[in-house]
Amino acid sequence: MTTAFDLTTLVRPNIAALNPYSSARDEFKGSAEVYLDANENPYETGLNRYPDPLAAAVKKELEQLKGVPAQQIMLGNGSDEVIDLLFRIFCEPGKDEVITLPPTYGMYQVSADINNVGVKKVPLKAGFVPDVDAILAEANERTKILWLCTPNNPSGNDFPADAMERLVGSFPGIVVIDEAYVDFANRASYTTWLDRFPNLVIMQTFSKAWGLAGIRLGMAFASTAIIQLLNAVKPPYNVNRLTQKAALEALQEKQKQAEEVQTILGQRALMQQHLASLSFVERVYPSSSNFILAKVEDPKATYNYLMGKGIIVRDRSRQYACEGCLRFTVGTPEENERLFRALIEM
Numbered sequence: 001m002t003t004a005f006d007l008t009t010l011v012r013p014n015i016a017a018l019n020p021y022s023s024a025r026d027e028f029k030g031s032a033e034v035y036l037d038a039n040e041n042p043y044e045t046g047l048n049r050y051p052d053p054l055a056a057a058v059k060k061e062l063e064q065l066k067g068v069p070a071q072q073i074m075l076g077n078g079s080d081e082v083i084d085l086l087f088r089i090f091c092e093p094g095k096d097e098v099i100t101l102p103p104t105y106g107m108y109q110v111s112a113d114i115n116n117v118g119v120k121k122v123p124l125k126a127g128f129v130p131d132v133d134a135i136l137a138e139a140n141e142r143t144k145i146l147w148l149c150t151p152n153n154p155s156g157n158d159f160p161a162d163a164m165e166r167l168v169g170s171f172p173g174i175v176v177i178d179e180a181y182v183d184f185a186n187r188a189s190y191t192t193w194l195d196r197f198p199n200l201v202i203m204q205t206f207s208k209a210w211g212l213a214g215i216r217l218g219m220a221f222a223s224t225a226i227i228q229l230l231n232a233v234k235p236p237y238n239v240n241r242l243t244q245k246a247a248l249e250a251l252q253e254k255q256k257q258a259e260e261v262q263t264i265l266g267q268r269a270l271m272q273q274h275l276a277s278l279s280f281v282e283r284v285y286p287s288s289s290n291f292i293l294a295k296v297e298d299p300k301a302t303y304n305y306l307m308g309k310g311i312i313v314r315d316r317s318r319q320y321a322c323e324g325c326l327r328f329t330v331g332t333p334e335e336n337e338r339l340f341r342a343l344i345e346m
């Protein structure tokens with residue numbers, strides 16, 4: 001199963017040869033009394049200085065929380081920036097390709113299109129599980145990245161661990177596991193596999209369980225070599241000072257985050273029951289995330305009815321294998337109650 005993994009054969013030649021931008025804060029890292037090196041305005045506002053390009057203080061906290069050393073962590077302007085960077089590091093436009101497993105998160109396709117990279121789609125099987133043999137059969141030397149989103153958006157389920165292990169262990173290119181919803185899943189993060197698999201990249205985000213979608217902060221965990229590539233290609237100051245500050249504050253309140261996640265999990269179970277009890281709901285899919293996919297008789301009518309009641313859900317009925325489906329994000333108990341009342345009266 002273990003073929004020798006050679007990162008250099010996967011990286012685009014121009015990226016391998018890149019001489020990264022070196023900022024003032026990269027060149028002088030100590031502390032001084034007078035900074036006259038970065039053309040900043042000297043008058044103090046709390047924001048007149050550039051941010052730390054590598055966000056060392058945030059990574060120090062994450063090291064503890066995630067059990068991953070700082071040199072194996074990269075921070076992006078949301079996971080969406082990390083997705084784009086991975087395409088730019090590994091995929092030669094017009095030549096290379098990636099694999100996605102529809103139905104899945106839309107950004108992999110959009111980022112591929114922006115970077116002129118082909119996408120091979122290997123649909124999820126019944127129950128929204130990966131077709132491991134079909135995926136491996138599609139891989140060749142031009143297939144650089146396999147995108148695995150688990151728990152998967154929009155289906156909500158977590159892929160079986162044995163399928164994950166076969167894919168990460170046997171896929172010849174980079175395997176990205178997008179764990180945006182891992183805090184709502186009943187398992188630990190696959191970051192524990194980083195030492196076993198040099199081709200693995202794990203993405204997480206502050207946008208979901210941490211309640212900080214507005215600050216735009218995504219995390220990537222990978223080998224030191226892959227993290228060095230991500231840091232070389234990212235814009236030098238991609239995570240701004242306000243974002244680093246807000247993340248540090250949130251990381252001081254881990255208890256609050258844990259309580260919110262517990263409340264959301266309780267509300268998810270309640271929402272599953274409520275949806276399943278409605279006659280026009282044909283199917284409620286299992287969820288390991290903070291949303292529920294449900295098949296209804298008339299998705300458009302249901303969507304419009306809820307909109308009229310001031311409640312917006314996501315119409316996923318045009319996604320592959322999601323015919324008739326709406327996606328319900330779990331809200332506060334009051335918001336969910338309002339949704340249930342509206343649905344019962346429909």
Ligand SMILES: *Cc1c(COP(=O)(O)O)cnc(C)c1O
Pocket residue numbers: 077078079080081105149153178180204205206207208213216217218
């Ligand atoms: C919401 C979501 C993200 C988060 O993206 P950010 O850019 O970090 O906000 C990533 N992946 C998936 C699958 C998501 O649903």
